[in-house]
Amino acid sequence: MSMDARKFRILQAIIDDYILTAIPVGSRTISKKYEMGLSSATIRNEMSDLEELGYLDQPHVSAGRIPSAKAYRLYVDQLLRAGKIHTDDAASLREHFTRRTGKMEDVINRAAQVLSSLTHYTSLVMSPKGGDMTIRNLQLVPVTQNSALLVIVTDSGIVRDAVIHVDSDLDADALYAISGMLTQRLTSHTLAEAQHVIRAMTREFAEKRAMLSGISELVSEVESQQTQSKLAFGGTSNILSFPEYSDVEKARGFLSLLESKDTLLRLLEQHQNVAFTVRIGPETGVPELRDCSLVTATYTIGDHTQGTIGVIGPTRMQYGRVLGVLSAMGEQLTRLFAADKE
Amino acid sequence: MSMDARKFRILQAIIDDYILTAIPVGSRTISKKYEMGLSSATIRNEMSDLEELGYLDQPHVSAGRIPSAKAYRLYVDQLLRAGKIHTDDAASLREHFTRRTGKMEDVINRAAQVLSSLTHYTSLVMSPKGGDMTIRNLQLVPVTQNSALLVIVTDSGIVRDAVIHVDSDLDADALYAISGMLTQRLTSHTLAEAQHVIRAMTREFAEKRAMLSGISELVSEVESQQTQSKLAFGGTSNILSFPEYSDVEKARGFLSLLESKDTLLRLLEQHQNVAFTVRIGPETGVPELRDCSLVTATYTIGDHTQGTIGVIGPTRMQYGRVLGVLSAMGEQLTRLFAADKE
DNA sequence: TGTTAGCACTCGTTTAACGTGAGTGCTAAC
DNA sequence: GTTAGCACTCACGTTAAACGAGTGCTAACA
Structure with a gap:
């Protein structure tokens, strides 16, 4: 048994639904809401297979399925391969950067602000190394x-x-x-x-x-x-609006992590030479981020100096949208610094 | 019926206990833990009086009493009148400021850091107006x-x-x-x-x-x-360790308040000419801070330019300790800026 | 007159029992 | 290969009962 097109379509539907609702997805939901001309029983069989393949987890036997980290990985790779990064936000982004300033700190603070308000997640903006x-x-x-x-x-x-x-x-x-x-x-x-x-x-x-x-x-x-690069945050309280962080202890761990900054700086400094990075849950290697994903993009100052921007949210993140916003913001920052040059 | 010395002693014991434990205090607790040679029945009568006077609240009929804002106000006024502000922390504070820097931002960030780690509450440090x-x-x-x-x-x-x-x-x-x-x-x-x-x-x-x-x-x-003065925070996640903010929605409100900054700036700018300010719960006038107290102190740069430092925590705050730390920090900052002058 | 022992009463909290329903896995028929 | 049917599981919400911390009140005592 292996992954075929239909399994993939079903998996995608499950991920989409779970990202939206945060509740385990049942076979009936898929068969009715995402009409794919299959009965719930068939979906059930496929879901069982997907679980065996490691793409789905079951919180308990009488609940629906939730996507595993492996599933998100597949989903994101697919997104990236398809180049489906829509930069719809580019325009609305541009108007946030009309006021010019050469002070690095102001720029990254503002960028973090904008990023978090567009994505509703927590944002990170790192200045390049001096x-x-x-x-x-x-x-x-x-x-x-x-x-x-x-x-x-x-x-x-x-x-x-x-x-x-x-x-x-x-x-x-x-x-x-x-x-x-x-x-x-x-x-x-x-x-x-x-x-x-x-x-x-x-x-x-x-x-x-x-x-x-x-x-x-x-x-x-x-x-x-x-x-040491400067690091600015935006929307630190946003994480609390997600049910996966309704546990106060977990939320506190997350916020403490932000406060100390160095762990995040280390994370952001990895893979600085790729355009996008998506680290899903355990892939971050940080226990506090077990249920989080970190998506980053880079911007360029001058010819090779690079800075990093990123978004942290629950693993069931709207990856497509986030990648789009990050891409647009990266371009915007690159342009901003280029314009300042001449 | 009015407030006499014994009532005051009992009230003080109740406040002390509640600050420590955050659970409503019963008459038996006071009579046994804080032996004052009175039976629980007598305490009970006194507590009933104190409630009538508005110093105690009762969450429900079969629970102990908790101090009202009015009680904290009395408690704090007493503290301030007695001048019981012990600056034990002055020494440990000084060593945090060995490295000299003239950049305002670095100083206030560091000060906020130190303040929050000493008090375990959320700290605010405001630079003077430019x-x-x-x-x-x-x-x-x-x-x-x-x-x-x-x-x-x-x-x-x-x-x-x-x-x-x-x-x-x-x-x-x-x-x-x-x-x-x-x-x-x-x-x-x-x-x-x-x-x-x-x-x-x-x-x-x-x-x-x-x-x-x-x-x-x-x-x-x-x-x-x-x-607009710059505002630095320290220990923003500390608030989550108190049971009064175990409700995620409340915590989110609090953190959002910090993020927007302007409400707090307005609060800190009031009463800038007094050495200490203690605003208890409703006295802040900010709904999100209904269960919080804001304690501030000032520091001086040059002759009259003043900055403000402060601590936000639950109303059952360790006022004595906080006032001590703030006082020491205020002096420290004043000294730091004075030294930079010559 | 103030203090205290005793006691009935209140009411939030905990525990257990129970019904409900969403969802599954399996089987058999199409 | 697909689907209808069905028994089964188990988290969740509700209800009921037992519990106990704490109170207010009364009556006796110093």
Whole structure:
């Protein structure tokens, strides 16, 4: 016995129904609601087969069937293969991004907001790693006598900054001069490379060593601060509207997971080079997400720097729709950052 | 019949017990657990009086009593009057703030984190309004051809920034020159005043009008962006660990309230000139917070600019402890910003 | 006059029993 | 291969009964 076209059609109907209702699907429901010219008894036989094949689970003997992770996997692969990702939302998405801003944080927060309100799931938006970004421009702004704000503008018009410690009493003009010099040297290097360049400079200008070493130290500080990507959430409370999270303990586990951020960052950083990722329940490898699916997509800043956006919802997620929204949002972000460039 | 010392002692015992256990307190519990040399019957009479006075509620006739909002109010007023705010946590708090940073956002995020982990409630940390802060220094950093980052350093070493649109093609040097001029004119004015000053300048330098008007427009943009205080949360999932929020719908309402932020901002902005605020249940005026209390304290940046920190938990909150932690944190933040100043 | 023991009463909670119905698996006939 | 029929299972909702925590009231006591 193996999977044939009819079994697949039935399985699809079961998944569709379960995604909609969250209640186990019975044979009668399929035979009547999704008229496929078969009696419930026939469906029953097929369902029995599908269970044996591992696509369906039965909560208890007198209940209907629910799709297994394996079933969702098949369903999603089918979706992806068919390229059935409808970007209907592209238009409505665009209008959310009329106000321009170059601040990474604002952009990802807004994007997360929009994503969650469109999907009604919890959304994640991750900024690209700072280390990969190419420096276009760099400037030190005096803050206090001992500290300055190091502003780094990247290739694609994204601003990153950090307050750093400055030993000597440098006035605004001195800092501006240094900024000019540093910009000249560091332009078109990545943040990760900046360290080495500065170290080379230190050797070159022995006399200015003291000052440069201070700056080198602090560029490294900036780098380490910026290396970890920022993560923004949207619709964190949405998960509570799904019956699979009506158990408060489960909901708390989920929300705690969001709060700590690092597990999710690790998840999002995997497979960053594929356009879409769908991880279903156990595939995430995170116990708290046993009943969740994580769908991600990427967007591009400049030529190769990539950021990730994603949606977390119950495994019975509206994959088609979510993939569509993510795809549209990815394009939108890519376009947004590209536009900022010129 | 009125409130005497014994009634008050009994009420206090009831509140203490209810805060600990969250189950209605019976007369026997008080007479045995908090031995006050009285039989349960006597306690019963007193409790009946306390109910009549409005300090106790009875969920149903065969259950114990629970404190009313009025009771908590009395309890808290007593706490505040006695000045019994123990800052035991001051020391453990200090070590959380060794790393210095001038970025407002980092500070308030970290503070929220610490607050929630110490109290096990949900914490709020609000940055002061930007408009009230005095400008020390101001600098434009080129980002793209059409945009620049306007960095504003305030009196107390706090950095605020925003990406603004620049019409003409100004190079780095031109922007730096403008920055110098603006700094000279705007130093020791508040952000709110900056608008007027710039408008005056526009009249003065008719020839540079085009450029200045552009900047004026954008300082106002910055101001409006910064006028709304930033709000950081900590421990948002903590609320789910209390039995009063075991109802998922209620929990969802609470979390949605956090997500939208504006209601809370409004609450936090009230009574900003008092050291402590305790709003109990209905006193908040927010339906979603009917069973919650909001405790706030303030911290100071510079001379008069104030920020607010707060904790939200069930009405049966450990008020003494929370007030202590908030007080310590307020001092800590005030000290942190003061240190950054010199 | 305040305190306490005693007792009837209330009412939410728990447990068990029971009927209901959705859904299945199997068999036999088409 | 499909389907009608039927016995069977089992979660779920309802009802009833026992339970017990806690109260209010009364009467006696110090």
